[in-house]
Amino acid sequence: MAEKLKRVAIIGGGYAGLAAAVELARQGVPVTLFEAGKTLGGRARGISYRGIAMDNGQHILLGAYRETLRLMALVGVKQEDAMLRLPLALRIPGHFTLKPPALPAPLHLIAGLLLAQGLPLGERLAAIRFALALRLKDFRLAQDMSVASLLTHYRQGGKIGSLLWEPLCLAALNTPMRQASAQVFLNVLRDSFGRARSDSDVVLPRTDLTSLFPLVASEFIRQHGGQVVCGCRIRRIGQVNGYFALGREEGEENFSHVVCAAAPQHALTLLAGLPEAAPAINLLRRFDYQPIATIYLQYPRETRLSAPMLGLTGGFAQWVFDRGCTHGTPGLLAVVISAAGEHQDWPAEQLAGKVNLELRQALALPPPLWHKVIVERRASFACTVGLERPAQSTGLKNFYLAGDYTAGDYPATIEGAVRSGMTAAALISARITH
């Protein structure tokens, strides 16, 4: 017999929680989304500094983010205005260029590797053999190993290791190659390079990350009868007469179904009062985390990069983005440093100074006018070899997890978060309607 339709609570207004709420609201299920912060978006949110719209961290999306792009279209994001979509081109000025030509996948990658600038011919041919071998194996490993071991096995060290694979691994998994899961890395390569050429497109937001999707999504949820409540932290979850009692600063509210879409460390706290969720709790206790630093540097307005996004090598800075080109803030560059390193504990002044020096050496820039450093210490879970991640279904009936860290193919990414939210929504709607 169909369960009686009741009320669904979603805890967390990041991309996962919003995806779940949009999908349920679309189906006419009454949802209430609680977000602890004043701003929606979680780890992908806009901030304002000196009156300029920035983000807690520079993000890129890929053409392979099919669920994210589909959901954005569903809620009404005008993608041509909101994002700059470019065919893949990886450039590290003075060192390396990979610019796959306009051929169908995976030929574009093969030709791109063959024509890559900055690598000896032997390495380019070895990279093509590597790409073909992965495809033959359908990007599956019999047993997970570290990205570093995988690359050693396929003779992908040398320049290609440091100029292509390491930057890609850090950007995709936010985990150093020695610890990073080769299987998850291959999942990302499979989805980006193994299907359609447009999957490897780089998609750069043109607006801040809260305006990009969360605000449009919350409007969609409201228009479909749902509620979005910001500045409301859920402090505890109890069970009363078959309902979940969500405790806030003041009072409690009962819900028949819950999607806990908080980040893993916060989910761990929320699950503490639910003994049936012990299996998920045990997995979450084993999680480790990695930081991401974004260093914004404001240069004179006429400062421009030769492309919206460039790679850097040999120092701390890994990527630099021209926000003048994407966000209409001329001269503002955003430098990204993924994963842990000695830089993460430096004072902002020191980190900005070091990054500025590296940029000036690599790109001959003038001195910056000001800077803003944001270090997200728990930017993502460490995507390590063989990491077991909790499923969206918990041992507890009608209680689900959603978030970039739950079981799935992807590392901690917007696409991973969105897919997880969609899965949680599908599990609930299946219970409600069947």
Ligand SMILES: Cc1cc2nc3c(=O)[nH]c(=O)nc-3n(C[C@H](O)[C@H](O)[C@H](O)COP(=O)(O)OP(=O)(O)OC[C@H]3O[C@@H](n4cnc5c(N)ncnc54)[C@H](O)[C@@H]3O)c2cc1C
């Ligand atoms: C600096 C940085 C750069 C990144 N770069 C990229 C990138 O380029 N590409 C990419 O795809 N991904 C990137 N990521 C990863 C991406 O941002 C995350 O994977 C994604 O945003 C996670 O979404 P989520 O909904 O799972 O979790 P979160 O975004 O963490 O959302 C959880 C939400 O729950 C709320 N919450 C927690 N506890 C409670 C509570 N008790 N009550 C109510 N609300 C609560 C939080 O405030 C938060 O808003 C980056 C992350 C960071 C930090």
